[in-house]
Amino acid sequence: MYSINRHVIVVKPKKPYIEWINSLPNSEEPIEIGELGTDCTSYLIPDFDYEDDSHKYIQEIYKSIFEIELEGWSTDERTWPQQRTYQLFQKWFTIEIHSEVIDCLESKIEKDAL
Numbered sequence: 001m002y003s004i005n006r007h008v009i010v011v012k013p014k015k016p017y018i019e020w021i022n023s024l025p026n027s028e029e030p031i032e033i034g035e036l037g038t039d040c041t042s043y044l045i046p047d048f049d050y051e052d053d054s055h056k057y058i059q060e061i062y063k064s065i066f067e068i069e070l071e072g073w074s075t076d077e078r079t080w081p082q083q084r085t086y087q088l089f090q091k092w093f094t095i096e097i098h099s100e101v102i103d104c105l106e107s108k109i110e111k112d113a114l
Contacts, residue, residue, distance in 0.1 A: 001102050001103065001104050002102070002103045003100065003101065003102055003103075004101050004102070004103050005046075005047040006044040006045065006046065006047055006101050007044070007045050007046070007047055007048065007054055007097060007098060007099050007101065008042050008043070008044060008045075008101050009042065009043050009045055009054070009058060009095050009096065009097050009098070010040050010041070010042050010095070010096040010098065011040055011041050011042075011043065011065060011069060011093050011094075011095060012037055012040045012093060012094040012095075012096065013033060013036045013037060013040070013069075013092070013093060013094075014033075014091065014092055014093060014094060015033060016091050016092045017069070017092040017093060018031055018032070018033050018036065020073075020081070020092070021073050024073060024074050024079055025079070026074075041068070041069065041072075043065060044101070045057055045058070045061075047099075051097060054097050055097075058095060059086055062086050062089045063084060065089075066084050066092075067084075068114065069092075069093070
């Protein structure tokens with residue numbers, strides 16, 4: 001096992017994001033927050049010495065994360081919020097920062113572009 005030089009952020013949905021999902025035209029049965037809160041998307045970010053630096057980095061990349069999360073439910077950008085500000089991002093998602101990342105495998109990590 002190896003410690004890797006990354007932190008992990010976990011993006012967890014909040015009620016406004018769930019409400020947006022349920023408002024989509026193709027929405028069938030309503031989604032509950034508990035359904036999405038257990039298997040959340042994780043992102044690797046640089047290994048910062050201070051949590052404040054992690055938060056600053058998240059502010060730099062939040063638009064991309066926001067769009068990935070929205071696209072998971074609707075590829076029609078007309079359904080997305082028009083003003084995707086950092087404040088809205090914070091209202092829609094909780095961000096957990098985890099500083100210790102352990103790679104349990106010997107094989108190389110494969111990357112696929114989004």
